[in-house]
Amino acid sequence: MRRFSWFNATALTMGFAFLYIPMVILVIYSFNSSRLVTVWAGFSTHWYGELFRDQAFLDAAWVTLRVAFVSSTFATVLGTMAAYVMVRGGKFMGRTLFSGMIYAPLVMPEVITGLSLLLLFISIGLDRGIVTIILAHTTFSMCYVSVVVSSRLVSFDRSVEEAALDLGCTPFDAFKSVTLPLIAPAVIAGWLLAFTLSLDDLVIASFTAGPSATTLPIKIFSSVRLGVSPEINALSTILLLLVTIGVVTASLVSKRRIIQQKRDEQLAEQAPQ
Amino acid sequence: MNLARRTLIGIPYLWLLLLFLVPFGIIFKISLSDYAVSIPPYTPTLDLSEGWQGIRDFFGALDWENYVFLTEDDLYWRAYLSSLKIAAISTFLTLCVGYPIAYGMAKSAPEWRPMLMMLVILPFWTSFLIRVYAWIGILSTEGYLNQFLLWVGIISDPLQIMNTPTAVYIGIVYTYLPFMILPIYATLERMDESLLEAAEDLGCSRLSAFWIVTFPLSRSGIIAGSFLVFIPALGEFVIPSLLGGSSTLMIGKVLWEEFFSNRDWPVASAVAIILLLILVIPIILFQKNQEKNQEADT
Numbered sequence: 092m093r094r095f096s097w098f099n100a101t102a103l104t105m106g107f108a109f110l111y112i113p114m115v116i117l118v119i120y121s122f123n124s125s126r127l128v129t130v131w132a133g134f135s136t137h138w139y140g141e142l143f144r145d146q147a148f149l150d151a152a153w154v155t156l157r158v159a160f161v162s163s164t165f166a167t168v169l170g171t172m173a174a175y176v177m178v179r180g181g182k183f184m185g186r187t188l189f190s191g192m193i194y195a196p197l198v199m200p201e202v203i204t205g206l207s208l209l210l211l212f213i214s215i216g217l218d219r220g221i222v223t224i225i226l227a228h229t230t231f232s233m234c235y236v237s238v239v240v241s242s243r244l245v246s247f248d249r250s251v252e253e254a255a256l257d258l259g260c261t262p263f264d265a266f267k268s269v270t271l272p273l274i275a276p277a278v279i280a281g282w283l284l285a286f287t288l289s290l291d292d293l294v295i296a297s298f299t300a301g302p303s304a305t306t307l308p309i310k311i312f313s314s315v316r317l318g319v320s321p322e323i324n325a326l327s328t329i330l331l332l333l334v335t336i337g338v339v340t341a342s343l344v345s346k347r348r349i350i351q352q353k354r355d356e357q358l359a360e361q362a363p364q
Numbered sequence: 365m366n367l368a369r370r371t372l373i374g375i376p377y378l379w380l381l382l383l384f385l386v387p388f389g390i391i392f393k394i395s396l397s398d399y400a401v402s403i404p405p406y407t408p409t410l411d412l413s414e415g416w417q418g419i420r421d422f423f424g425a426l427d428w429e430n431y432v433f434l435t436e437d438d439l440y441w442r443a444y445l446s447s448l449k450i451a452a453i454s455t456f457l458t459l460c461v462g463y464p465i466a467y468g469m470a471k472s473a474p475e476w477r478p479m480l481m482m483l484v485i486l487p488f489w490t491s492f493l494i495r496v497y498a499w500i501g502i503l504s505t506e507g508y509l510n511q512f513l514l515w516v517g518i519i520s521d522p523l524q525i526m527n528t529p530t531a532v533y534i535g536i537v538y539t540y541l542p543f544m545i546l547p548i549y550a551t552l553e554r555m556d557e558s559l560l561e562a563a564e565d566l567g568c569s570r571l572s573a574f575w576i577v578t579f580p581l582s583r584s585g586i587i588a589g590s591f592l593v594f595i596p597a598l599g600e601f602v603i604p605s606l607l608g609g610s611s612t613l614m615i616g617k618v619l620w621e622e623f624f625s626n627r628d629w630p631v632a633s634a635v636a637i638i639l640l641l642i643l644v645i646p647i648i649l650f651q652k653n654q655e656k657n658q659e660a661d662t
Contacts, residue, residue, distance in 0.1 A: 099468035106465035113498035173376040200599020207387035
């Protein structure tokens with residue numbers, strides 16, 4: 092029996108209050124009509140209007156979305172390949188170096204990754220812009236994708252793959268019709284992770300973006316440096332709303348899938364009777 | 365080895381070689397170069413048109429000058445030490461805040477746990493920049509915290525928290541909290557409850573049972589969580605530059621300013637190389653801890 096514990100209840104309440112109150116305040120004050128962000132002067136959606144009339148923000152948002160979409164797609168393909176090579180590839184020359192290069196970017200400080208990529212782009216004479224941000228984001232997020240996908244590859248039963256090969260599938264067909272559907276949830280999760288990492292990144296984008304391309308985080312950072320502004324509050328609220336919808340939907344979908352799976356298993360058990 | 369397998373290995377391998385390993389070679393090379401007023405702002409640059417002589421000149425001009433400069437100017441020493449100190453203190457604070465939450469989650473009713481997990485993970489998916497930004501409005505001199513404390517009457521003058529190391533600690537604890545909670549929660553959730561019952565049957569009080577049984581058993585989670593906070597906090601740039609003001613010295617910020625404001629690329633590269641060398645130790649320790657956990661699991 093679990094006893095109700097005041098300690099646990101307090102720890103959870105205080106902990107989640109600490110995590111969520113700052114964001115709640117941000118959302119509330121985005122509806123403040125005053126330009127002075129810390130003084131409440133009545134409800135208004137004025138700053139949302141201002142935000143949508145600000146062409147610089149809209150341009151930055153468009154650049155950010157394009158970069159995030161393309162880089163996360165590349166990262167998912169490359170990361171899934173890397174995970175497959177790591178888990179199923181067997182021995183090959185330079186395997187240790189390969190696994191080191193996959194794990195190192197996860198712990199590398201962003202300032203170093205950003206600086207090193209910038210120096211690379213300059214020494215090969217590549218003009219900085221959207222392309223260089225995409226290359227940079229693909230490189231660090233493919234490592235995250237590969238970690239997510241390889242944990243899934245390790246955990247599932249290898250014999251289904253072998254069965255497909257025994258039944259005459261080519262390795263590519265076996266991957267396409269057996270492995271890929273099995274690892275699909277991890278691949279999708281990896282894509283989402285890569286997408287959010289790219290949306291969120293300030294440091295690496297600042298190093299690799301030229302004057303021609305400004306992403307949303309760079310724009311937010313430069314206006315936040317001058318202090319709190321109501322437009323940024325409005326923008327933050329929109330982003331928080333989108334993420335919340337995404338995460339809640341994803342968890343509901345996965346919950347439904349688990350329930351469905353359990354029901355299928357029960358049916359399968361009852362079938363022979 | 366057939367062609368398909370070669371391409372499968374080759375493509376991600378080449379990508380990482382070109383965009384991860386080669387750039388480090390370049391950083392290292394530039395850290396040995398000299399500052400110059402030109403584009404790009406360093407010398408020497410490799411000039412292959414002069415053939416063998418060009419390559420010899422190129423290597424002859426590289427030296428350790430920038431590293432000597434870093435040891436002579438005490439700004440860099442102080443920045444490395446203060447980064448280590450800030451990262452260590454905030455890791456400890458994150459542990460103090462995160463452990464009770466992880467503990468409360470692991471002891472809650474099982475049907476609540478997925479919901480609580482989602483609540484911990486949700487901030488992780490939201491923008492890091494926005495979560496740091498949220499604290500500017502709270503901590504500033506005329507911010508919500510000071511307004512509240514003045515209104516309650518606890519203080520008569522507003523507290524100066526913004527632009528002090530305290531604000532940086534709060535920022536790091538807040539943004540990295542999920543990284544601490546999740547590994548600790550994972551170890552606590554796996555723990556066998558009967559061990560605690562045994563300890564209590566044998567006459568332990570609940571508190572001493574916690575220190576003798578629960579805490580040591582969650583050690584691997586504590587270590588993993590601490591490294592997950594300490595390693596990124598050491599090179600942190602966004603938090604000290606938004607919350608720390610000019611009074612907080614951290615190496616990530618120094619590197620950024622060396623590069624963007626002073627445009628001294630060779631010194632920025634040398635700063636990066638030394639930061640990497642400092643990070644190698646905790647990263648190896650972290651890797652060892654993870655391997656040990658995996659062995660324990662199987």
